[in-house]
Amino acid sequence: MNSLISLEKVNYQIADQHILHDVDWQIPAGAHITLTGPSGGGKSTLLRIIAAMISKTSGTLIFDGQPIESYDPIMYRRQVSYCFQQPTLFGETVADNLAFPYQIRKQVMDTQRVVTALNNVGLSERTLHQPIIELSGGERQRVALIRNILFLPKVLLLDEVTAGLDENNKQIVHAWLRQLNEQDHVTTIMITHDATEIAAADQLAKVVAGRLEVHA
Amino acid sequence: MNLAVNNTSLFLAAMLVLVALGISLWQKLGLDRDIVIGVVRAVVQLFIVGYLLKYIFRVNNLWLTLAMMGFIIFNAAWNAKKRGPGIDHALAISLLAIFVSTGVTLGVLVLSGAIKFVPSQMIPISGMIASNSMVAIGLAYRSLNSQFHDQRQGVLERLALGAGLLDASIAIVREAIRTGMSPTIDSAKTVGLVSLPGMMSGLIFAGVDPVRAIKYQIMVTFMLLSATSLGSIIACYLAYRNFYNEQKQLK
Numbered sequence A: 001m002n003s004l005i006s007l008e009k010v011n012y013q014i015a016d017q018h019i020l021h022d023v024d025w026q027i028p029a030g031a032h033i034t035l036t037g038p039s040g041g042g043k044s045t046l047l048r049i050i051a052a053m054i055s056k057t058s059g060t061l062i063f064d065g066q067p068i069e070s071y072d073p074i075m076y077r078r079q080v081s082y083c084f085q086q087p088t089l090f091g092e093t094v095a096d097n098l099a100f101p102y103q104i105r106k107q108v109m110d111t112q113r114v115v116t117a118l119n120n121v122g123l124s125e126r127t128l129h130q131p132i133i134e135l136s137g138g139e140r141q142r143v144a145l146i147r148n149i150l151f152l153p154k155v156l157l158l159d160e161v162t163a164g165l166d167e168n169n170k171q172i173v174h175a176w177l178r179q180l181n182e183q184d185h186v187t188t189i190m191i192t193h194d195a196t197e198i199a200a201a202d203q204l205a206k207v208v209a210g211r212l213e214v215h216a
Numbered sequence B: 001m002n003l004a005v006n007n008t009s010l011f012l013a014a015m016l017v018l019v020a021l022g023i024s025l026w027q028k029l030g031l032d033r034d035i036v037i038g039v040v041r042a043v044v045q046l047f048i049v050g051y052l053l054k055y056i057f058r059v060n061n062l063w064l065t066l067a068m069m070g071f072i073i074f075n076a077a078w079n080a081k082k083r084g085p086g087i088d089h090a091l092a093i094s095l096l097a098i099f100v101s102t103g104v105t106l107g108v109l110v111l112s113g114a115i116k117f118v119p120s121q122m123i124p125i126s127g128m129i130a131s132n133s134m135v136a137i138g139l140a141y142r143s144l145n146s147q148f149h150d151q152r153q154g155v156l157e158r159l160a161l162g163a164g165l166l167d168a169s170i171a172i173v174r175e176a177i178r179t180g181m182s183p184t185i186d187s188a189k190t191v192g193l194v195s196l197p198g199m200m201s202g203l204i205f206a207g208v209d210p211v212r213a214i215k216y217q218i219m220v221t222f223m224l225l226s227a228t229s230l231g232s233i234i235a236c237y238l239a240y241r242n243f244y245n246e247q248k249q250l251k
């Protein structure tokens, strides 16, 4: 199998607390995977390791044919993009957040692209200049999500990004994520407990007490 | 000059200590021991410094003067370091920041002819510059520590978006530099209106024409702005990386 990401015997420990046990996982390029499991099982920890936000204690993680250690973490994170469970926005306005991905690449914000992205997740152009403190939880979640895809990553790691949305917006965001996967070939791994989202996946993985079970 | 303080008058002024001691005992503040230790230390340290400076001024030796300035800078760095717990290499960073900020500021003052390279001017001025730089750096460290703690999630999100370490920290670094500089800027705004600062008071006390004394104070205002801004910026730019590990993750 041609895996974009492959994990072998990945463990994660903090002090004497063993959070992930011998995780083996093959993630094919272009896959759309959902990850579920009980609270505290280790789902977020697993995605953060794949996102290079934390480092595994032992085992190997191969991305695009090379061990994760061989990449510059900054450049790696632009390809394997993690969107937080309960993200916070930074700066003053929505524009500060959406300009950030351009800023770090020393580019000027492509307003047209940003507005299109806002529309795609059911937000209007007006949102762009709104102060972040005025946004609802669901609006924040969607703005945060857009930050991750203004420059398309190879892999999108989504940590319960639709959990705070109402049914209507959940469907809009989910359809848009499917489109990113199908048309733009972004490999997506999403943590979710939503039955419809789980049913739409190519692969269902489950983390229970630090152990991964994969159902094709 | 009509400076009248002598041993007898000092001894009588020591009565003032009894006021503090009396209040501590009366109000059961439990500070009496600290007051006694504080007073004894102040007297001993100042006498030693007085005789030491007298000696250094008399021999007027270049190396001795530089050694004394080095001692001041080292002590300032040591104290600044203590305000940045958890920051690795805080001593080395503080030393460099205080050395450069003091050196540049003194250099400009000497080259412009504002002060002369004699121990009786170099040493007190170095002390003023280094101590202000020290306070600024200490404030900046504290601000870095508290911001990296309070804004942890924001930093993590910037990193997850592929930001470099400076891009992820720049808002925090700027705020910390601002925090380091702000007392100096605030006091520049109120100088002469709220307090008559030490340098100027001392000169007036010694009988110098107030119009000459304020010129020195203006020089002090300038030099402290330079010292605190240089000290804060150097310390912050060298210290922020400490909050990340080798894998460019937030510690």
Ligand SMILES: Nc1ncnc2c1ncn2[C@@H]1O[C@H](COP(=O)(O)OP(=O)(O)OP(=O)(O)O)[C@@H](O)[C@H]1O
Binding pocket: A014, A019, A037, A038, A039, A040, A041, A042, A043, A044, A045, A046, A085
């Ligand atoms: N930095 C940390 N220090 C200590 N324990 C941690 C740390 N990070 C995670 N854990 C522990 O690891 C376990 C797994 O956490 P994780 O956040 O990965 O769970 P999760 O499956 O995402 O849960 P949820 O569905 O509630 O988000 C938990 O018991 C958590 O307390």
Ligand SMILES: [Mg+2]
Binding pocket: A043, A044, A045, A085, A159
């Ligand atoms: Mg989680």
